Every structure is written in C-alpha cells, then in structure tokens.
Amino acid sequence: xxxxxxxxxxxxxxxxxxxxxxxxxxSEAAAIAPPAAPPRHLYLTGLQHHCRAVRVLHMGLVFELxxxxxxxxxKRELLAAAGVVLLASRVLDCSVALLLGLLFGCxxxxxxxxxxxxxxxxxxxxxxxxxxxxxxxxxxxxxxQALIEEDNGPHGPVKDLHYIELDVQETADGxxxxxxxxxxxxxxxxxxxxxxxxxxxxxxxxxPAPELIQVQDVTSSQLxxxxxxxxxxxxxxxLREFMAVFRAAGCRRPLVVEVKxxxxxxxxxxxxxxxxxxxPYADRLEREHPRMRNxxxxxxxxxxxxxxxxxxxxxxxxxRWRHWSQQFAAAGIPVRCCYLELLSYCHGLPPNQxxxx
Numbered sequence: 417x418x419x420x421x422x423x424x425x426x427x428x429x430x431x432x433x434x435x436x437x438x439x440x441x442x443s444e445a446a447a448i449a450p451p452a453a454p455p456r457h458l459y460l461t462g463l464q465h466h467c468r469a470v471r472v473l474h475m476g477l478v479f480e481l482x483x484x485x486x487x488x489x490x491k492r493e494l495l496a497a498a499g500v501v502l503l504a505s506r507v508l509d510c511s512v513a514l515l516l517g518l519l520f521g522c523x524x525x526x527x528x529x530x531x532x533x534x535x536x537x538x539x540x541x542x543x544x545x546x547x548x549x550x551x552x553x554x555x556x557x558x559x560x561q562a563l564i565e566e567d568n569g570p571h572g573p574v575k576d577l578h579y580i581e582l583d584v585q586e587t588a589d590g591x592x593x594x595x596x597x598x599x600x601x602x603x604x605x606x607x608x609x610x611x612x613x614x615x616x617x618x619x620x621x622x623x624p625a626p627e628l629i630q631v632q633d634v635t636s637s638q639l640x641x642x643x644x645x646x647x648x649x650x651x652x653x654x655l656r657e658f659m660a661v662f663r664a665a666g667c668r669r670p671l672v673v674e675v676k677x678x679x680x681x682x683x684x685x686x687x688x689x690x691x692x693x694x695x696p697y698a699d700r701l702e703r704e705h706p707r708m709r710n711x712x713x714x715x716x717x718x719x720x721x722x723x724x725x726x727x728x729x730x731x732x733x734x735x736r737w738r739h740w741s742q743q744f745a746a747a748g749i750p751v752r753c754c755y756l757e758l759l760s761y762c763h764g765l766p767p768n769q770x771x772x773x
Contacts, residue, residue: 539563540580540669542596543658548603548645555582555594556644557653557661564665579670579710580662581719584655586683591636592655592690598630598677603652604642613641632677655690663697670710671698674754675720678728684740691716691749712757718744719754725761732761 542554544563552559560580567574583596595603604610606626614626617638631639636654644650653661655673662671671694678684698715701708709715720728730736741762744751753759 538579538581539574539577540672543580543582543594544577553603553644553647553650555596555652556650557658558650560658560661561665564662564667567669568666577669579672579713580667581672581674582655582658583674583676584678584687585631585676586678586680587631587636587639588633589635589637590680590682590686592678592683592686593631593636593639594653594655594658595631596676598632599627600629600631600634600639600642601627603644605646608646609643609648610646613638613643616641632679655687659690659694663694668701668705668708670701670708670713670715670717672710672713672717672719675718675728676724684729687718688740688743688747688749691718691744692747695748710757712752713750717750717752719752719757720761721754722761725751729761 540563543556543560545552545554545556545559547554552562563574563577563580566572567577582594584592585595585598587593597603604613606614614629617629617634640651642651644652659671673687673691675687678687694716701715710717713719726732726737729740730738741751745762751761753761
C-alpha cells in the first residue's frame with residue numbers, strides 16, 4: 417500500500433513538473449515570439465458595438481469629402497483619378513462607364529461593411545480602460561500604471577497591446593488635459609464629491625447646466641476640483657503628467673496622442689513641446705525594442721479624426737496647416753488619421769519637409 421502511495425505521489429509530482437515545464441516553455445516562447453502585426457482595418461468599429469455601422473459609414477464619407485476638398489494636399493491623387501475618368505469616358509461608352517462606377521461603389525460599400533464586421537480590439541485604447549465603471553477609469557494615470565505593470569510583469573507581454581493611446585484637449589487657461597469627451601458630465605458625474613466642484617463653475621449671475629459645460633470652458637484648477645467617476649482623489653491628468661508616468665514606469669510600447677480639441681497657438685505650441693520632450697525616450701525604444709515599433713506610427717505619433725484635425729491645425733493646404741505640418745515634420749513626429757493610419761496629414765509638403773515613416 418505504501419509502495420502504491422509513493423508511486424502515485426511520484427506520478428503526481430512528475431505530472432506537475434511537466435505542467436510547470438510546459439507553462440514555462442509557453443511563457444518563454446511568448447516572450448521570444450515577435451509581436452503580432454497591428455490591425456489595419458477601421459478603428460474600433462465592430463457592428464456589435466452601439467451604432468458602429470453608422471459610424472463606419474460616417475468615417476467613409478468624411479474621408480471622401482476630405483479627399484475632395486483638399487486638392488492642395490492630394491493633388492496628385494486627384495489628378496490621377498481625373499485622368500482615369502477622362503480616359504474611361506474616351507474609350508468606353510456612357511453605359512459601361514456607369515456600370516464601372518456602380519461596381520466601384522458596391523466594392524467600396526463592401527469594404528466598409530467588411531471592416532465593420534471585423535472587430536478590432538486595441539488593449540491600450542484610452543490608456544487601457546474603457547468607461548468609468550470598471551476597476552480603472554479610462555485615460556487615467558492609474559489605468560496606465562496598471563497596464564504597464566501587467567505588460568512588464570511575469571505574465572506579459574499583454575496581448576493586442578499595439579500602442580498606448582490617449583485623448584488630449586485644451587482647457588480655458590491653455591493646459592492640455594487627458595480627456596475623451598468634450599463635455600464633463602460622463603467623466604465627472606454631478607453627484608457626491610463633484611457637487612461642490614460644479615457649484616464653483618457657476619458664472620456670475622449664471623449657473624450653466626452641467627451637461628452644457630465643456631473642457632474648453634473651465635481652467636485646469638477648476639477641473640482639478642472634480643473627481644473622475646466620483647472617486648475621491650482621482651483626477652484627470654495633464655498630458656505632461658501622463659507622459660512623465662509613462663517614462664518613469666519604463667513602458668516599452670509606442671505612445672499615440674489623439675488630438676480632440678486644441679484651439680489656441682499656445683496650446684498647439686505646448687503640445688509640440690511635450691512631444692519633443694518625449695521624443696528622446698521614443699528614440700531609445702526604437703533602438704532597444706525595434707520589434708515593438710508600429711509600422712506607421714513609430715514609437716511616438718499624433719493622430720486625429722479629419723474634422724477635428726482641421727479645426728486644430730487648419731484646413732488642408734492652408735498656411736496654418738503648412739506651418740504646423742512643417743513643425744511636426746521637423747520634430748520627426750508622424751501625424752496620421754486615427755482610423756486609417758496609412759494616411760498622413762502632412763502629405764503634400766514641399767520637398768525635404770514631408771512626413772517620415
């Protein structure tokens with residue numbers, strides 16, 4: 417009986433040892449294996465998400481309008497397209513040209529629907545958290561630190577963490593804060609700890625409804641008086657604070673800054689300054705962790721929706737757009753469309769001033 421028990425115990429120990437060996441081997445293989453290629457289809461637009469089908473159509477329409485209205489930026493593409501249309505009208509009769517146009521429209525619609533059905537999950541979106549109901553709130557330093565610890569820890573690297581993305585807006589006093597929504601109410605509910613903070617936002621003789629107050633209407637100190645998700649001590653960080661924590665925690669992933677609303681030259685200058693300060697760290701990651709580099713964004717990039725970008729940095733082809741595009745290009749900062757990373761907003765600059773990467 418004792419002999420049988422010993423044999424059984426040895427068998428269990430051997431099995432456990434094999435299991436540990438297998439787990440360790442899998443962990444080592446995951447660490448050695450190159451990271452998965454970043455997804456290239458539309459950005460967070462699965463049909464099962466709320467109203468994403470409408471959002472996909474809107475993205476496609478905005479992209480087409482941007483191409484049509486930006487002749488100075490896409491003149492070569494537009495001239496090529498016009499040449500193809502003229503050639504087709506010369507060679508083919510009207511009915512065939514109409515049929516080709518119909519087929520092209522159907523193909524484009526199929527591409528949009530196909531992109532919408534393929535769910536893209538980016539773990540680092542909004543600093544690794546979504547909404548304000550979970551353990552961590554989106555676009556907060558706490559969420560960023562937890563994500564970096566998980567990625568650098570024994571169970572890392574984190575799957576689907578192609579880059580860490582955050583949203584930036586400018587406050588009334590020119591500070592850049594990390595927040596997604598233009599209005600305050602979703603991030604700072606007007607209950608509990610935030611009631612007193614909203615009372616301080618009342619103008620002389622006027623008390624605006626909380627749902628009407630936007631980030632651009634308040635100063636950074638007023639915003640600091642509000643608590644994210646009503647959690648005591650949890651505040652919206654500034655972009656400077658967020659970047660400092662990113663570097664101090666030793667993050668090895670690309671940092672992608674999505675611009676929502678930066679309306680003054682002081683805010684735009686501050687944004688460029690902070691990106692330049694972070695660039696040496698991104699260059700070091702380029703040397704030490706080249707496999708984690710994003711093919712279109714590198715280790716540091718600026719992204720935006722087209723209609724937000726032109727409000728912040730000028731209409732494509734305008735003098736203001738040209739000025740800021742040259743500034744970003746000189747600093748080596750890629751500036752891309754957030755749902756179509758192949759599209760550079762700085763394309764069309766004079767020679768030797770175009771966007772790299």
